[in-house]
Structures are given as C-alpha cells and as structure tokens.
Amino acid sequence: MCGTARSGCIAGVIEIENVSKRRGRVTVLDGVSFVARPGRVTGFIGPNGAGKSSTLRILLGLDHAQEGRALVDGSPFTALRRPLTCVGAVLDGSGAHRSRTGRAHLRWVAASNGLSRRRVEEVIELAGLESAANKRVRGYSLGMGRRLGLAAALLGDPGVLVLDEPFNGLDAGGVRWVRELVRTRARAGGTVLLSSHLMSELAEIVDDVVVISGGRIAARGTLDTVTGEHGSLEDAYFALTSS
Amino acid sequence: MRLVWVELCKLLRLPSARAGVALGVLCAPAIAAVSAPSERSAAVDVAFLELTFGVIGAILLGVVAVSSEYRDDGEDSASTRQIVASLTAVPSRMRFLAAKAAALSLTVATTAMLATVIMLTMLAGTGEDLGPGVVGRGVGLIVYWVLTALIAFGITLLTRNGVVPLVVLLLNSSVISFTYLLSRVVPAANYFPDLAGPHMFLRRSPTGVEIGPVTGGLVMLGWTVVLLAVGAFRFQRSDA
Known part of the structure; x- marks a missing residue:
C-alpha cells in the first residue's frame, strides 16, 4: 500500500466502484460506478437530487457510503496526507x-x-x-x-479537480474563466470531474459524460456515445433522466 | 504541530473567540472590582471564587471552536460551512479533531493563566497574603478552565449548533446553576464536572460536600474524557 502519507497524485484516476448510500430508508445512491481519467474532462450530469453531490462528497470522504469504494489512484481520499497537492475540490461554495x-x-x-x-x-x-x-x-x-x-x-x-456545479452564481467572465481553466487543466494531463445541470455549458467542454438519475447511473461514455442518436447532449439528458 | 498552528489561527481570527479570550481575562477582575470585600473569607479564597466565573470565556471558546465549522449562511451566501474546507484540506478526522482540541486547550490555558496572574497580582498589590499552595490552586484553576472548554467542545460536537450548548452551559455557570440546585437534593450531583472541578482550587466547598482537589480533578477529567470520546465518535461516524 503506497496510499498513506504520500503527497501528490501519480496518475490521477478517479474510480467510483459500486457505491451505494442510504439515508434512513431513502436510497440516495444505488450501485454507482464510473471512472474519470487523466487528460479528460468528465461531466457528471443529472437532475437536482439525483445523487451528484452525494457521490462527490463520498469521493472526498465527507459522507460515508454503506457499500462500495471511491478511490483516487487506488487509495481513498482520506488516506492522503497533503490532499491539496493531489485533489482540488469545490463543493457547496x-x-x-x-x-x-x-x-x-x-x-x-x-x-x-x-x-x-x-x-x-x-x-x-x-x-x-x-x-x-x-x-x-x-x-x-x-x-x-x-x-x-x-x-x-x-x-x-493538484492533478485532479473535483467541481460541484462550478458555474452556479458566476458571471459571464467567471463562466469563461472556469471553462478555460478546466480545458487547460485537462490538456495538461489533469483529471477534471465536474457536475452540472447546465447542459449548454457542459457540452462544449466535456470529453466524457456520466448521467445519473434517481441515484443510478443512466449512461456513461464519451460525449459522442452518450449523445448518440439523440442529436444533442441536452436531448440525450432528458431522454435518459425522464424515464 | 502544523495542524495545531492552523487551528489556532482559525480560532483566534474569529471575533467570537476573541470575545471569549477577553471575557476570560477580564471577567474575574471586573467582578472583583464591583463586589464588596467579604469579611468571612480570606481575600484569596474570594479571588479564586470570582475566577470561577471567568470560565464562561472558556465555554464560549469551546463551543465556537466547533460551531464555527458548521455555520451555514444559506444558499445565497458566499460563506458556506467551513467543515467542508477543513476536511478536504485535512481528511483524517481524528488528526483534525486532535489538532483542534490542542489549539483550544492552549488558548484556554493561556487565557486562564493571564486571568489568574492578573487577579493575584491585584490582590498582592493590596498587601494580601496569598497563602500557602497558591501556585497549586492556580494550576487547578487553569485545569478547570481547560477541561470545561473541552467539555463544551465535546458537547458541541454532538449538537453541531452552538446555541443550545452555549445557553445551557453559560446559564449553568453564571445566572443559575442547575447542577448546584440539584446537589441540594441529590448529593451525587456534587460529582457533576462543574461542581467537582472547582475543588481543585476552592478551599471551602460551596455545596458543603468535601471532595479533595485531586479527586475533584479526576472526576472532572473523567467527564471530559467521556464527553470528548462520545463527541469524537459521532464526528468520525457521521456525514460532515
């Protein structure tokens, strides 16, 4: 195990493996699995309450999952000694x-x-x-x-950026700044995982897409495969999350 | 050590924590200035009794150290719960908590020491005899303040919100002491931490039940350890 007491990330692969979470009797996440890879921007999309924030909070060790694992380069985030040199995160504000x-x-x-x-x-x-x-x-x-x-x-x-709804509350200049930041980071080999419900912002910057709905993964893959015959990411999103 | 320093900076930059330090340092001399000298007790005993009230500063510090992490100003605010920033920077919850408790203890111990030194210097200035064992009593007072702050810290880890522990603990140690009232009916209530602890530095028991200084300290330490353990367990297990 090399994951304890080390700083920085080697590759920066985020793996969410079969994560389930219940709060009381409510199932928040049900077997959520996906991977966010270095050099790519992964968009994590879904309606409000679908489980995006919960997944990211579990990845960062803020919430506990009943089942499954969330790993950065094979170790849990909580095992990192100087996590900021590996993962930069913005959750709720x-x-x-x-x-x-x-x-x-x-x-x-x-x-x-x-x-x-x-x-x-x-x-x-x-x-x-x-x-x-x-x-x-x-x-x-x-x-x-x-x-x-x-x-x-x-x-x-950090080599990895985890951003929950990064465009919320930003003015036009801010949106542009975040968009460029995210693209630059990924081009330089970084991993970017960002959640959003703003399809128009996402379609321009993501390489991969993970769609979550009702705590379950509805689709995942490259932007093209997820968009598929739906025509646009937005159409695909509504088709995948309305059922 | 780095994390203790970070927690010290976080704590001492909060206006409410600074108020706690000021209250702790100034409370006892202020009470001494307005209260009439008692003829029935030695001046040094009265001084230590007055220093007991300065513990409200320690309580404020203990509560704020935790509640400031959970303060939420709502969705339209740029300020959000600090605990998210804290745990993404220091994901090991026990290291975080230990650093926080250490920073709190250091702050409260310094505050208590300042208050005691100011009080006793004022007293010595009037030509009073401080009596034997005054250093030991001073240490006892510092320990009492630190343990009280840690108890407030442990309780706030359970409630997260500072209002309830602040109201209950401050009322109990200033306006009306529920534990004292209870001790009039149930003698075992003398072993509540706020009643057992002061035996470390008070010569005459306010409740009439005699507990030795070491025993009093150990009883209070026991309460502190249990409440901290319960608070830490909850903090470790629950979602941030």
Missing part, C-alpha cells in the same frame, strides 16, 4: 467562515498542507480576487465565493 477575509481563509488552507503564502497570492491573482482578498467573506457575492473556493482548490496545483 467557498467553505470560508463569514467573518474571515478571503486571504485569511486561503492562508489557513495553504498552511494546513504546508503550502507557501506566495502561492496564496498567486491563486488570488489567478482567481481575480485581488480587490476582494482583504474583505470579509460575508460581504462577497455568490460569484466571488465561487472564485474563492476555486482559488483554494488550486492552491496545491
């Missing part, structure tokens, strides 16, 4: 406490993984947060919160 400044938030996140303050300044610039960095997060717009979350995810320059 920035994760910053309202009375902290954006810069203070990034500084503690960086320090927890032994990353430098210089890197904090770099990601502030990268995310376009220069003018907001010294303001308290409670005064941020939703879009600025998103940018702050992404800045934190990029701190460790």
Whole structure:
C-alpha cells in the first residue's frame, strides 16, 4: 500500500466502484460506478437530487457510503496526507467562515498542507480576487465565493479537480474563466470531474459524460456515445433522466 | 504541530473567540472590582471564587471552536460551512479533531493563566497574603478552565449548533446553576464536572460536600474524557 502519507497524485484516476448510500430508508445512491481519467474532462450530469453531490462528497470522504469504494489512484481520499497537492475540490461554495477575509481563509488552507503564502497570492491573482482578498467573506457575492473556493482548490496545483456545479452564481467572465481553466487543466494531463445541470455549458467542454438519475447511473461514455442518436447532449439528458 | 498552528489561527481570527479570550481575562477582575470585600473569607479564597466565573470565556471558546465549522449562511451566501474546507484540506478526522482540541486547550490555558496572574497580582498589590499552595490552586484553576472548554467542545460536537450548548452551559455557570440546585437534593450531583472541578482550587466547598482537589480533578477529567470520546465518535461516524 503506497496510499498513506504520500503527497501528490501519480496518475490521477478517479474510480467510483459500486457505491451505494442510504439515508434512513431513502436510497440516495444505488450501485454507482464510473471512472474519470487523466487528460479528460468528465461531466457528471443529472437532475437536482439525483445523487451528484452525494457521490462527490463520498469521493472526498465527507459522507460515508454503506457499500462500495471511491478511490483516487487506488487509495481513498482520506488516506492522503497533503490532499491539496493531489485533489482540488469545490463543493457547496467557498467553505470560508463569514467573518474571515478571503486571504485569511486561503492562508489557513495553504498552511494546513504546508503550502507557501506566495502561492496564496498567486491563486488570488489567478482567481481575480485581488480587490476582494482583504474583505470579509460575508460581504462577497455568490460569484466571488465561487472564485474563492476555486482559488483554494488550486492552491496545491493538484492533478485532479473535483467541481460541484462550478458555474452556479458566476458571471459571464467567471463562466469563461472556469471553462478555460478546466480545458487547460485537462490538456495538461489533469483529471477534471465536474457536475452540472447546465447542459449548454457542459457540452462544449466535456470529453466524457456520466448521467445519473434517481441515484443510478443512466449512461456513461464519451460525449459522442452518450449523445448518440439523440442529436444533442441536452436531448440525450432528458431522454435518459425522464424515464 | 502544523495542524495545531492552523487551528489556532482559525480560532483566534474569529471575533467570537476573541470575545471569549477577553471575557476570560477580564471577567474575574471586573467582578472583583464591583463586589464588596467579604469579611468571612480570606481575600484569596474570594479571588479564586470570582475566577470561577471567568470560565464562561472558556465555554464560549469551546463551543465556537466547533460551531464555527458548521455555520451555514444559506444558499445565497458566499460563506458556506467551513467543515467542508477543513476536511478536504485535512481528511483524517481524528488528526483534525486532535489538532483542534490542542489549539483550544492552549488558548484556554493561556487565557486562564493571564486571568489568574492578573487577579493575584491585584490582590498582592493590596498587601494580601496569598497563602500557602497558591501556585497549586492556580494550576487547578487553569485545569478547570481547560477541561470545561473541552467539555463544551465535546458537547458541541454532538449538537453541531452552538446555541443550545452555549445557553445551557453559560446559564449553568453564571445566572443559575442547575447542577448546584440539584446537589441540594441529590448529593451525587456534587460529582457533576462543574461542581467537582472547582475543588481543585476552592478551599471551602460551596455545596458543603468535601471532595479533595485531586479527586475533584479526576472526576472532572473523567467527564471530559467521556464527553470528548462520545463527541469524537459521532464526528468520525457521521456525514460532515
């Protein structure tokens, strides 16, 4: 086992293997399996409540699955000692406490993984947060919160990006920035797994698609195979998730 | 050590935690300034009794250390639950929790030490005799504050929301002590942590039941360990 006490990812393969989760009597996920590969953008799509966020939370060790495994390069995320150098994640927003400044938030996140303050300044610039960095997060717009979350995810320059609904709340400039970021990362050999319900945004940037509906995988494959004879990703999505 | 430092920075940058430190340091001297000197007890005993109330600062720190992780400002806010950021940065929950408890203990111990030193210096300045064993009593007080903060920490791990533990614990240690009232009826209530613990530094028992300083400390430690263990178990097992 090489997965404990190591930093960085070697390949950056995300494997979700037969994951099932129940909350009380409600089955949230039922045998969910898929793989997100390096050098590709994998779009994880489905209606609200289909299980996208739950799957990503299980991948990051925030929620526990009753069955199955979620692995990054063969080990669970929770076994990583400096996870930010391997996986950068943005789940529901920035994760910053309202009375902290954006810069203070990034500084503690960086320090927890032994990353430098210089890197904090770099990601502030990268995310376009220069003018907001010294303001308290409670005064941020939703879009600025998103940018702050992404800045934190990029701190460790990770090979894997996991983004839950990254376009929510972003303005046009933000959407464009995320789109380019995601493409650039994948082109450089990184793994990008992103969930969304915005088909038009996704169709332009994804290589692979995983469709989830009612906690089950409805389809998975390359953009072309999933789109198939449906004509567009959007048509395929509605055909696959309405049944 | 790195994680303890990170948790210290996280805690001490919160306005409510700073308020906890200020309360802890200033509470006892403030009470001493407004209360009339008692003729029936030695001044140093009164000073330690007043220092007991400063524990509300420790309670605030213990609660806020956990509740700040779970604060959620709703969907329209840029600020979301910090626990998600914390556990994606430090996925080992027990390492995270241990670092947090260590940072809390350090903060509270320093606060308690400052409060004790200020109080006793004020007292010595008036020419009072601090009496034998004052250092031991001071240490006992610091231990009492730290264990109280850890109990608040453990309870908040169970509730996640800070309001209930804050109201119950603060009321109990300031306005009206439920455990004290109970101890008038049921003698076993003297072994509640907030009643057993002060025997570490109070010479005369407020309830009339005598418990030695070491026994009092051990009883309180037992409560702390159990509540921390239950809180940590819940934190480890449940979804963040």
